[in-house]
Amino acid sequence: MELNARIPAGPLAEKWDRRKFEMKLVNPANKRRYTVIVVGSGLAGGSAAATLGELGYKVQCFCFQDSPRRAHSIAAQGGINAAKNYQNDGDSIWRLFYDTVKGGDFRAREANVYRLAQISVNIIDQCVAQGVPFAREYGGLLANRSFGGAQVSRTFYARGQTGQQLLLGCYQALERQVAAGTVTMFARHEMLDLVTVDGVARGIVTRDLLNGAVETWLADAVVLATGGYGNVFYLSTNAKGCNVTSTYRAYKRGAAFGNPCFTQIHPTCIPVAGDHQSKLTLMSESLRNDGRVWVPKRKGDHRAPGDIAEGERDYYLERKYPSYGNLSPRDIASRAAKEVCDEGRGVGPGGRGVYLDFADAIRRLGEDKIRERYGNLFQMYQRITDENPYRLPMRIYPAVHYTMGGLWVDYDLMSTIPGLFVIGEANFSDHGANRLGASALMQGLADGYFILPYTIGDYLATSKLEKVEADHDAVRAVEAEVAGRTKRLIAIRGKRTVDSFHRELGKIMWEHCGMARTAEGLQAALRAIPALRREFWENVSVPGGGEELNQALEKAGRVADFLEFAEVMCADALHREESCGGHFRVEYQTEDGEALRDDDRFCYAAAWEYQGTEKPPLLHKEPLEFENVHLTTRSYK
Amino acid sequence: MNLTLHVWRQTSSTAAGKLVTYQATAISPDMSFLEMLDVVNEGLIERGELPIAFDHDCREGICGSCGMMINGVAHGPPRGTATCQLHMRSFRDGDTIYIEPWRARAFPVLKDLVVDRSAFDRIIAAGGFVGVSTGSAPDANALPIAKGDADAAMDAAQCIGCGACVAACPNASAMLFTAAKAGHLAMLPQGQPERSRRALSMVKQMDVEGFGGCTWHGECQEACPKEIRIDWITRLYHDYIVANATARDEIAAEAGI
Numbered sequence: 001m002e003l004n005a006r007i008p009a010g011p012l013a014e015k016w017d018r019r020k021f022e023m024k025l026v027n028p029a030n031k032r033r034y035t036v037i038v039v040g041s042g043l044a045g046g047s048a049a050a051t052l053g054e055l056g057y058k059v060q061c062f063c064f065q066d067s068p069r070r071a072h073s074i075a076a077q078g079g080i081n082a083a084k085n086y087q088n089d090g091d092s093i094w095r096l097f098y099d100t101v102k103g104g105d106f107r108a109r110e111a112n113v114y115r116l117a118q119i120s121v122n123i124i125d126q127c128v129a130q131g132v133p134f135a136r137e138y139g140g141l142l143a144n145r146s147f148g149g150a151q152v153s154r155t156f157y158a159r160g161q162t163g164q165q166l167l168l169g170c171y172q173a174l175e176r177q178v179a180a181g182t183v184t185m186f187a188r189h190e191m192l193d194l195v196t197v198d199g200v201a202r203g204i205v206t207r208d209l210l211n212g213a214v215e216t217w218l219a220d221a222v223v224l225a226t227g228g229y230g231n232v233f234y235l236s237t238n239a240k241g242c243n244v245t246s247t248y249r250a251y252k253r254g255a256a257f258g259n260p261c262f263t264q265i266h267p268t269c270i271p272v273a274g275d276h277q278s279k280l281t282l283m284s285e286s287l288r289n290d291g292r293v294w295v296p297k298r299k300g301d302h303r304a305p306g307d308i309a310e311g312e313r314d315y316y317l318e319r320k321y322p323s324y325g326n327l328s329p330r331d332i333a334s335r336a337a338k339e340v341c342d343e344g345r346g347v348g349p350g351g352r353g354v355y356l357d358f359a360d361a362i363r364r365l366g367e368d369k370i371r372e373r374y375g376n377l378f379q380m381y382q383r384i385t386d387e388n389p390y391r392l393p394m395r396i397y398p399a400v401h402y403t404m405g406g407l408w409v410d411y412d413l414m415s416t417i418p419g420l421f422v423i424g425e426a427n428f429s430d431h432g433a434n435r436l437g438a439s440a441l442m443q444g445l446a447d448g449y450f451i452l453p454y455t456i457g458d459y460l461a462t463s464k465l466e467k468v469e470a471d472h473d474a475v476r477a478v479e480a481e482v483a484g485r486t487k488r489l490i491a492i493r494g495k496r497t498v499d500s501f502h503r504e505l506g507k508i509m510w511e512h513c514g515m516a517r518t519a520e521g522l523q524a525a526l527r528a529i530p531a532l533r534r535e536f537w538e539n540v541s542v543p544g545g546g547e548e549l550n551q552a553l554e555k556a557g558r559v560a561d562f563l564e565f566a567e568v569m570c571a572d573a574l575h576r577e578e579s580c581g582g583h584f585r586v587e588y589q590t591e592d593g594e595a596l597r598d599d600d601r602f603c604y605a606a607a608w609e610y611q612g613t614e615k616p617p618l619l620h621k622e623p624l625e626f627e628n629v630h631l632t633t634r635s636y637k
Numbered sequence: 638m639n640l641t642l643h644v645w646r647q648t649s650s651t652a653a654g655k656l657v658t659y660q661a662t663a664i665s666p667d668m669s670f671l672e673m674l675d676v677v678n679e680g681l682i683e684r685g686e687l688p689i690a691f692d693h694d695c696r697e698g699i700c701g702s703c704g705m706m707i708n709g710v711a712h713g714p715p716r717g718t719a720t721c722q723l724h725m726r727s728f729r730d731g732d733t734i735y736i737e738p739w740r741a742r743a744f745p746v747l748k749d750l751v752v753d754r755s756a757f758d759r760i761i762a763a764g765g766f767v768g769v770s771t772g773s774a775p776d777a778n779a780l781p782i783a784k785g786d787a788d789a790a791m792d793a794a795q796c797i798g799c800g801a802c803v804a805a806c807p808n809a810s811a812m813l814f815t816a817a818k819a820g821h822l823a824m825l826p827q828g829q830p831e832r833s834r835r836a837l838s839m840v841k842q843m844d845v846e847g848f849g850g851c852t853w854h855g856e857c858q859e860a861c862p863k864e865i866r867i868d869w870i871t872r873l874y875h876d877y878i879v880a881n882a883t884a885r886d887e888i889a890a891e892a893g894i
Contacts, residue, residue: 054770066692067758069798070700129774131767131827133791140781158791164699165794172766179762210747239694273667278675279696383722449771497682544687549748551690552682
């Protein structure tokens with residue numbers, strides 16, 4: 001396998017323009033002769049499908065939900081970054097680029113990140129034109145707020161429902177193309193495999209979730225926009241349906257998986273309440289604009305928060321990171337929370353929580369102002385915990401939220417399988433080892449609206465693609481494999497539920513591949529996972545049949561893939577003997593407990609190649625060259 | 638907590654359905670309603686029985702996947718709450734709970750509590766958008782919008798498309814859903830060029846799908862998890878009447894009027 005990032009030559013700021021000019025174009029009249037499959041309908045997939053449809057391609061878009069509007073991008077709360085500098089606070093494309101590279105702990109590709117920052121400004125224009133109701137000032141112009149890892153206000157938002165409004169904007173654009181006949185939408189269809197012919201991506205195999213029909217769809221190019229794999233931990237802020245299946249199956253067909261161990265633990269989530277917990281709920285990072293994080297100074301202090309005097313409180317983020325304070329990046333804030341809880345100073349049931357306190361902000365700005373800014377988040381918190389955050393500080397704890405890793409892609413967002421493009425959270429591209437808040441929405445929409453529609457055209461214009469018939473041996477073989485696997489899952493008729501396996505896998509991953517990782521722990525995980533996988537294939541219970549709506553079967557397929565993928569993650573985490581961003585190896589830390597990077601040995605993106613389920617994957621390295629920023633130790637002090 | 642559940646079970650859209658009784662035991666008041674159903678389902682699967690099928694995804698009240706009639710009320714007792722955000726502390730030990738799917742001709746039951754809401758997608762496709770293709774937008778701040786208008790647009794735009802308004806309406810009307818989208822766009826300058834066309838075509842599609850008409854019961858706003866108000870329906874009436882009276886011939890012809 002050869003990794004060629006195909007980064008254009010020339011100065012950083014000119015690379016994207018140069019690449020766009022070099023590209024071969026598809027004649028407008030010829031576009032309708034090309035079929036493009038887009039899997040996933042979130043911000044990346046929805047915007048790509050809509051834009052490709054507008055350009056005149058024949059698009060088939062698939063999602064497992066009952067409507068494309070329900071993709072998990074909808075749950076993003078806080079906002080979307082753009083280098084508009086509307087606040088006149090010194091922002092620029094260069095600063096957004098620098099903050100993102102630094103925030104990612106220097107493990108992302110410079111050229112991609114710079115392009116992302118360039119495009120960020122067009123995204124806001126596009127969304128406003130669609131009617132996305134961003135927050136505004138009284139003068140009628142757009143409002144901004146701050147997010148972690150930045151000292152400028154560059155985040156655009158729509159209350160605490162920014163993802164929802166951006167997604168509805170792109171869903172509406174998508175439905176407009178459905179009406180125009182350029183996009184055909186297949187909801188309740190789950191991609192279960194990728195079809196490659198002579199090493200080139202030519203289609204997908206899906207299962208119709210209503211009647212179980214296994215169908216093959218052939219095309220000239222395939223785009224995966226299927227999100228991240230945070231649910232490998234069972235408990236995460238992801239939606240219940242989020243899964244690794246599409247990207248993992250593509251990996252098994254030859255697509256390299258980039259940096260799978262780079263996962264983001266978000267510092268502000270509602271703590272776990274009990275064993276019944278089915279998912280975790282995020283409280284937007286934007287709350288850290290006005291909320292102050294603290295724990296009692298004394299261990300085991302179980303007094304009510306109101307009874308703990310100011311002098312007995314430790315505002316540990318403000319203390320340790322005076323210049324960024326409560327707006328330290330996510331990885332740093334999460335680790336700091338874990339640290340104080342490990343010291344026995346955590347609050348709430350089980351001591352796994354810290355306070356996020358709005359008392360000062362309410363005193364300063366009034367309750368109404370806070371309600372206007374965060375009302376829906378406060379309401380959500382109260383619903384879940386039965387506590388009123390206007391009166392009592394919120395209790396929060398870190399939870400798995402986002403995965404920076406994903407399928408490896410080149411500058412054109414194409415994987416190591418020609419014709420297979422990967423966009424949004426599903427690829428590994430722009431966030432390095434840690435994503436800054438409000439950058440996921442930016443990346444999803446940049447990929448879908450403004451990058452992929454160009455690069456896919458170049459691929460189609462420069463490739464000679466023979467027509468593939470539905471009875472091609474390669475197509476038949478994949479179809480048979482998918483059908484066989486479904487039959488096998490149902491035939492086990494074991495004793496344990498899918499969820500019980502998923503929970504157990506989640507515990508292994510959280511303990512050994514979560515916020516703090518050690519070689520010993522990762523090796524233990526690498527022993528435990530195959531054993532659990534074997535038990536799964538002998539003892540899982542999937543009632544019902546394959547030819548009906550069967551939610552247990554859907555889950556079983558996804559968990560089966562997590563049970564294989566988890567090993568790739570642990571292998572990556574084990575091999576990366578350094579700490580960077582969200583990947584914290586206990587053995588590699590500075591004296592004061594900060595991440596200790598090893599640029600001499602690990603300044604590369606790890607791309608893993610599948611060798612067989614019971615064999616370790618093969619490592620390939622894409623060296624990361626920093627020509628425009630200096631590799632420094634990240635400091636937010 | 639221990640509860641008695643009467644749950645609608647229906648194997649397919651063509652099969653007859655019926656209420657089946659289950660006991661939910663050792664339920665914590667901190668569980669969400671869906672987590673309570675998870676517990677019941679785990680028990681069913683362990684006994685080799687088919688779990689209760691229900692749509693759900695984000696479980697934080699924003700994706701709009703979940704939704705069921707709980708004791709005859711869409712999304713259950715508390716106001717402004719989707720089923721996934723309903724917690725068992727809203728019930729008492731020993732309660733009996735009836736759980737049924739949304740009931741509407743335009744939302745056929747697919748299995749158990751799962752219904753087909755694709756009609757909503759088709760209403761949006763009929764005109765619930767601003768016709769602006771990627772790349773053609775002016776600078777975002779080139780168009781100042783009064784804060785009050787933007788806030789009002791956001792109030793309507795919050796709709797999660799769950800279908801509770803239809804389920805709660807005695808006529809199974811989709812007016813609140815349709816009015817929320819039309820209203821969101823009508824509040825903004827970006828939505829003006831297509832405002833008349835949008836009102837006509839979305840309402841027409843609503844009729845084609847088999848939703849009933851609005852007779853102003855107001856049940857929809859009581860059930861709406863985002864507390865979208867029926868005032869938006871008044872605005873849609875207004876736009877619809879104006880469009881009928883003033884729409885140019887080509888718009889009317891397109892909308893089949």
